[in-house]
Amino acid sequence: MQQLGMGQAVNQALREEMTRDERVFIAGEGVGVSIHDNPMLPTADLLKDFGVARVKDTPVSEAAIAGLAVGAAVSGLRPVVEIMFNPFFTLASDMIVNHAAKLRYLSGGKSTFPLVVRIKTGAGFGAGCQHAHNLEAWVAHCPGLKVVMPSTPADAKGLLKAAIRDDNPVVFIEDMMLYFVPEPVPAEEYLTPIGKAEVKRQGRDVTVVTWSKMLGVALKAAAGLAQEGIEAEVVDLRTLVPLDRETIISSVRKTGRLVVLHEATRTGGFSGEVCALVTEEAFSSLKAPFRRVTGPDIPVPVSPPLERFYIPDEEQLIAAVKEIV
């Protein structure tokens, strides 16, 4: 099977969908002429292969980029636009939160928004809090937006293709650290359904719910725990909205214990939603209080020693699991 990083997998998904459907185009800052000669990046060589009409470099204008997507989508195209770094989502957010997410509702279902906003995220680059800020919980809090956050290149390919074919606005958040971690990706066409979590590892003692880059941490921790006889089940959400409640609940019913792991800060983080759901629906199955392992409630620090300790790691997860097992 081909080995691709997540950027390459995204690239392949874009290629396949652009080839399949004339209405699909991409736009964003430097999606065409990039500053990097790096085939691992998501829009590499698309300009060369699809031309300027379908691969549009824009001025530095996030609001206009998101607005372009809204306008193009409502008139029947299927735009895929890119926000370079997650913090700049704030500049584009009016178009996404107040328009893309609401105009179908406001128009009595007459307007449709088949658009994808790709956002690059993640700490670990030493680029600081104005470049790195995981905002998925904000977006998930806005009704009308689907929120996808893949953890593996294979999922990214299938989910992005599904997002492009979806008739709703989808916010598709890619952790940039995953661009550089090759994993097997099927070469053929496939769609990965939005709204379906996946159990990435079976286990009987504790459920670890996670998504995006933290899946790697969860799997490493699970391997470590297994050596001590603790079998963790790892549930990769893949999609935050709509949330796959069944997979989470049935896993917790089986294990009786829950730890949620994400890189974003804790207060108001999406782990709160997962824990609330489990408390509502599976309280009687819980043998211990749930635990959350998250980034601390501070802006992402820049310097290597500080950033390293900001990002949750296996040790923290193992410690949290041991507290409740």
Place this chain on the structure above:
Amino acid sequence: MPRQEIELPYRIDYLSILDEQGKVDQDLEPDVDKDFLLKLHRGMLLGRRFDERLLQLQRQGRMGTFAPITGQEAAQIGAVAALEDSDWLVPSFREMAAEIWRGKTMENVILLYAGYNEGGAIPDGLNNLPIAIPVGTQTLHAAGIAYAMKYRQEKHVAMVFFGDGATSEGDFHEALNFAGVFQVPVVFVCQNNHWAISIPRSKQTRSKTLAQKALAYGVPGIQVDGNDVLAVYSAAREAVERARSGDGPSMIECVTYRMSVHTTADDPKRYRREEDVEGWVAKDPITRFEKYLKSRKIFTDKKIEAIEAEIKQEIKEAVERSEKKMEELGDPLLMFDHVFAELPPYLREQHEELRKELRQDST
């Protein structure tokens, strides 16, 4: 007459005082003393040499990524030279020379680029803001600072820097509009360095000039040769005086060129030709000014050598100090400092959690 041209209150001038050979237009030559001219030169040269050193440090892995300023020294030094210490500097992320002129230490510049927010600390007694990464956003707080100056009836001016790319952000337009409507003391300095990462100025806007954007907001705008420190200084002085005397905002477009990479993560060969860059070597702001200083006998080659040696030594000492400081700053617990004025209980708990984890790591 059903159709006639509307006269606008302002037009767009282009100002250049020193040509590429360092020949001065004597009618426009600003009336400043020799020491001031030498200070301008030193500020630019220090910016250039320090930029070169920073690039080496980054390449050696001793520092993180940063946005080099080479080629833009005149646009920065000429503009801030018109400020008084009590005025406000609101930078973007590519104003290292201006920040140093305004009292930021070189060691703090290194610290910041190495990732330590301590390096962003505002020097005591100076009104500088930290760098702003989200493009164009700082124009809005500059308008806010100027609003406060008017409110407090203080005669200080805010000077905000931004790039050609930033003029495409809504924030820039809203800032100009507020400043125009409220007539507050702010000077908008656009460093048109022709590039916004890989996007050329021609693809950023159809406007012939960036300065003309100010006109739409009833704000005077001027375009200057941004590699001519005397032109930038003259335009800035005029704008600062206008602001200080209560006559509102202005915008200055400095036409310059980003001679170096966008940031150290970038390979410009992907999108621009060497020849394009070479054309700008002849317009270099520092060589041009040195020619002028020599022609005015303010300066000899010997003197330049002495200044170069001095600067080299200063940079060397700053690098040493910064590396010492970094050793003190490696404590991960520091990440909880400065989030709030005080550490609220829930953060104290998280701080405590990390402390425990670190203790376990070390045993």
